[in-house]
Amino acid sequence: MELKNKKLEDELFNSIRQDVLLQWSTGNDVDFDEAVAYHKEIPKHKVFSDKLIEAKEQGNTLIQPRAGVALVDKHIELLNYLVNEGEADLLPTTIDSYTRHNRYHEAEEGINESRKAGRSLLNGFPAVNHGISLCRKVNESVNVPVQVRHGTPDARLLTEVTIAGGFTSYEGGGISYNIPYSKNIPLDKTIYDWQYVDRLIGKYEEAGITINREPFGPLTGTLVPPCISHSVAIIESLLAAEQGVKNITVGYGQCGNLIQDIAAIRTLESLTEEYLHKFGYEDVVVTTVLHQWMGGFPQDESKAFGVISWGAATAALAGATKVIVKTPHEAMGVPTKEANASGIKATKQLVTMLRDQQMVSISDLKLEKDMIMAETRCIVDKTLELGDGDLAEGTIRAFQAGVIDIPFAPSRQNAGKVFPARDNTGAVRFLECAHLPFTQDIKSYHHDKMKERADYEKRDMSFQMVIDDIYAIGKGKLVGRPR
Numbered sequence: 001m002e003l004k005n006k007k008l009e010d011e012l013f014n015s016i017r018q019d020v021l022l023q024w025s026t027g028n029d030v031d032f033d034e035a036v037a038y039h040k041e042i043p044k045h046k047v048f049s050d051k052l053i054e055a056k057e058q059g060n061t062l063i064q065p066r067a068g069v070a071l072v073d074k075h076i077e078l079l080n081y082l083v084n085e086g087e088a089d090l091l092p093t094t095i096d097s098y099t100r101h102n103r104y105h106e107a108e109e110g111i112n113e114s115r116k117a118g119r120s121l122l123n124g125f126p127a128v129n130h131g132i133s134l135c136r137k138v139n140e141s142v143n144v145p146v147q148v149r150h151g152t153p154d155a156r157l158l159t160e161v162t163i164a165g166g167f168t169s170y171e172g173g174g175i176s177y178n179i180p181y182s183k184n185i186p187l188d189k190t191i192y193d194w195q196y197v198d199r200l201i202g203k204y205e206e207a208g209i210t211i212n213r214e215p216f217g218p219l220t221g222t223l224v225p226p227c228i229s230h231s232v233a234i235i236e237s238l239l240a241a242e243q244g245v246k247n248i249t250v251g252y253g254q255c256g257n258l259i260q261d262i263a264a265i266r267t268l269e270s271l272t273e274e275y276l277h278k279f280g281y282e283d284v285v286v287t288t289v290l291h292q293w294m295g296g297f298p299q300d301e302s303k304a305f306g307v308i309s310w311g312a313a314t315a316a317l318a319g320a321t322k323v324i325v326k327t328p329h330e331a332m333g334v335p336t337k338e339a340n341a342s343g344i345k346a347t348k349q350l351v352t353m354l355r356d357q358q359m360v361s362i363s364d365l366k367l368e369k370d371m372i373m374a375e376t377r378c379i380v381d382k383t384l385e386l387g388d389g390d391l392a393e394g395t396i397r398a399f400q401a402g403v404i405d406i407p408f409a410p411s412r413q414n415a416g417k418v419f420p421a422r423d424n425t426g427a428v429r430f431l432e433c434a435h436l437p438f439t440q441d442i443k444s445y446h447h448d449k450m451k452e453r454a455d456y457e458k459r460d461m462s463f464q465m466v467i468d469d470i471y472a473i474g475k476g477k478l479v480g481r482p483r
């Protein structure tokens, strides 16, 4: 396997494809030309990229839950409930964990056991096992666009089956679905496999079918500083654009300080467009998604609604194109459809109430944006430098050197030497920058912010602050105060 950030040649793509389609029986049904013809018949209001472009033009924030259950008819019932009762603007199909690890035999057993039990015994929709025609039944049975959401390091067959199955958006990336999700899968393997995914999407694009791609923004979802998740989002966008992807939603996990989160969403869009244009990808449409708080949630459902509503308000004030909604069952597990719908409706109330309010640009906001842009450019530009002009090679070396270092990631590919913590206003700063390629000014900025908090709390800057902050929101706070 030679890893280069270059569009895959057809001969190589087709040879890989033969193996991919043999990984499970449903792969045999994939016929690219037939799938293109099928997509051409999908009405415009059910095409994910069209709805995102319309929302961006209108300055609207679309609302999307996560949802997935084992059996097709129950999944359809769930999705329609989330639209009709929950008022969701966009729908997901969250894929189960067996499928995410290519364990299709166990997914098959899960389907059979779920049928016997009369309820879902999988934590998502096993799309590969259901196959193309049942995926098409899902998409034909709902009246809004549907996106495949998952966490799959090797997602090649899942892409083939679900896109042929009529889904018009696909989440994930070779970094964002490896480092936060697995312990020891080589990064060059997942970047290579996701080049296949993006090349397939590029081939649909070249046939006139736009499939929206969404790198997984939040990463480990716990106190991830904006510059870290931005760097990964920009790199995955560049890798996807090289393979012919033309419609990308870049994402960010809400951290909790309003100014920082608004600055994060706005710089994410502008930096992604800046780097795409810098490398000649002029015709890629960029939209944004804010994920409501991805860290530990309060068990109390009323407090959970408070966290959900704060995420809704932040998305609306930031002008995110889309917001991914949490539910009051977050601390417990897979939500009931009622709980899922209630999170969407609470979000809809905030987004609608705030539609006519714009977050005025204040000096703090400008400073926060400037910091995020400077930090992100340090990381992305050093990554490019390490690759001697090849971004894919540079990314591998950046992780090896700790130039990209994702807090709390389980992967051995990740240095794990960077520690974030909140400053006295709850903004996420670096307690420890480790090998991040920051200027001294940037390092001093973060140190001073953490010192402010330490002085206020009358304690030393220490790892205890990190621990306190990880549990803070679950305990009803933002900053993990010592008492």
Ligand SMILES: CCC[C@H]1O[C@@H](n2cnc3c(N)ncnc32)[C@H](O)[C@@H]1O
Pocket (backbone or CB within 6 Å): 066, 067, 068, 069, 094, 123, 124, 125, 326, 330, 333, 334, 335
């Ligand atoms: C990275 C995504 C984590 C989030 O993804 C939610 N999630 C996972 N699987 C399902 C599902 N089958 N239905 C509804 N939400 C789901 C979790 O709760 C968590 O918030």
